[in-house]
Amino acid sequence: MADPTKVDPIHQFGITSMVPLGDSFAFTNSSLFMVLTVGLIVSYLLISTAGRKLVPTRAQLVSEMLYEFVANMLRGAAGTEGMKFFPFVFSIFMFVLIGNLFGIIPFFFTITSHIVITFALAILVISVVLIYGFMKNGIGFLKLFVPQGVPGYVLPIVVPIEIVSFLSRPISLSVRLFANILAGHITLKVFAGFVFTMGTLGWLGFLGAALPLAMTVALTALELLVAVLQAYVFAVLTSMYLNDAIHPSH
Amino acid sequence: METTIAQADISTEAEHATGADATHSSTGVPAEHGEAFPPFDPSTFGTQLIWLVITFAALYVAISRLALPRIGAILDDRKARIDGDLNAADASRQKTDAAIAAYEAELADARAKSHALAEETRQGIKADIDAKRQSVEADLSKKVAEAEARIQATKTEALGHVGEIAADTVEALVQQLTGTGSAKEAS
Known part of the structure; x- marks a missing residue:
């Protein structure tokens, strides 16, 4: 960034080492925001519920609403049996949600804008589905790929489709979140860059900068929506995949 | 123009990163413009x-x-408390219902009792009236019988005099018609 008028929308995704603890273990800005995300989630949930009030305070109510929101979502998708995965789904939802929301704050790093993070989370979900599915149903878990009520002669076509769709789940799950967050942040940065560039072009540019500024404000609101929505989508899909592990015959 | 350069940089960087050994990967170096697109930088x-494993594990455990x-x-x-309160309210309502039912039963009982009492009194009065009427009627019929007996007696007495009167009348008639004669003979 030698030229201050030159805006680089990719710079925000750069990973910089903060505490070099070794090459692959380095504490980077990404690590910092993962720690902050987890710290915020845990401290908020614990501090807000410390009073254990029968009539909740506002802060406690937020925690309770998050709890019931995720619980209802999981129960709706995977039934009562799915509730044994509640801590897992809740952790994923909160991690993605707070990671996304942190990213909207200027100068904050967005952990979910890196495909390796979202892909690792997706692989984690699919691993849990596979391991639990085979543990609970044994070889019967493979019935997942054989839809019920389909005539036998269609199976050679349907089963490979089901397998491919299953294998593409971690990719679609991770790319959806990653691409949404990445694209949103680049767009936001580009428009914010317009404001900056036009602002340096004298008073006419200063006036003209109002347009991209308004756009940036609107985009920030949109990004807020996307951040929440993508966390929700990630958690809902996690619940539905877990449902497949619990009830493989659909 | 710039994008092609950037892309070329990505590919060279990727090759570089895979080729380079771990000791001088670019992790510690701040990502500068023109380097690999950071989300796709394998280093x-x-x-x-x-750090994802560390933080997510900590999050999972804490949660x-x-x-x-x-x-x-x-x-x-809270649910137990609300359920308890609802149950208590339900119990109170049932108690109220029972009290209302008991009250109604008692009321009906009292009504039946009063009805029976009224009926009994009416029967008593009726019996009394009937007895009185019967005695009066008996009295009256006795008097009627007496009067009838008296009438009968008078009538018999009167009828006893009929022969005499008829003889007198015939005598008088004969005397009138004949101017003489004896009534005793005529009869």
């Missing part, structure tokens, strides 16, 4: 994954051991 994958049991307990307590 940062290791540190990100390690599953501390946060969720606590919130769940709060919600359960």
Whole structure:
């Protein structure tokens, strides 16, 4: 960034080492925001519920609403049996949600804008589905790929489709979140860059900068929506995949 | 123009990163303009994954051991309290219903009793009236019988005099018609 008028929308995704603890273990800005995300989630949930009030305070109510929101979502998708995965789904939802929301704050790093993070989370979900599915149903878990009520002669076509769709789940799950967050942040940065560039072009540019500024404000609101929505989508899909592990015959 | 350069840089960087050994990967170096597109830079994958594992594991443990049991307990307590209150309210309502039913039963009982009492009194009065009427009627019929007897006596007495009167009348008639004669003979 030698030229201050030159805006680089990719710079925000750069990973910089903060505490070099070794090459692959380095504490980077990404690590910092993962720690902050987890710290915020845990401290908020614990501090807000410390009073254990029968009539909740506002802060406690937020925690309770998050709890019931995720619980209802999981129960709706995977039934009562799915509730044994509640801590897992809740952790994923909160991690993605707070990671996304942190990213909207200027100068904050967005952990979910890196495909390796979202892909690792997706692989984690699919691993849990596979391991639990085979543990609970044994070889019967493979019935997942054989839809019920389909005539036998269609199976050679349907089963490979089901397998491919299953294998593409971690990719679609991770790319959806990653691409949404990445694209949103680049767009936001580009428009914010317009404001900056036009602002340096004298008073006419200063006036003209109002347009991209308004756009940036609107985009920030949109990004807020996307951040929440993508966390929700990630958690809902996690619940539905877990449902497949619990009830493989659909 | 710039994008093609950037893309070329990505590919060279990727080759570079895969070729380079671990001792001088670009993790510690700040990402500068023109380097690989950061989300696709494999040299940062290791540190990100390690910290993801550390932080997510910590999050999972804290949430599953501390946060969720606590919130769940709060919600359960509240539900138990609300259910208890609802049950108490229901019990009170049932008690009220029972009291109302008892009151109504007592009321019906009292009504029946009063009805019976009224009926009994009416029967008593009726019996009394009937007895009185019967005695009066008996008295009256006795008097009627006496009067009839008297009439009968008078009538018999009167009829006893009929022959005499007829003889007198015939005598008088004969005397009138004959101017003489004896009534005694005529009869």
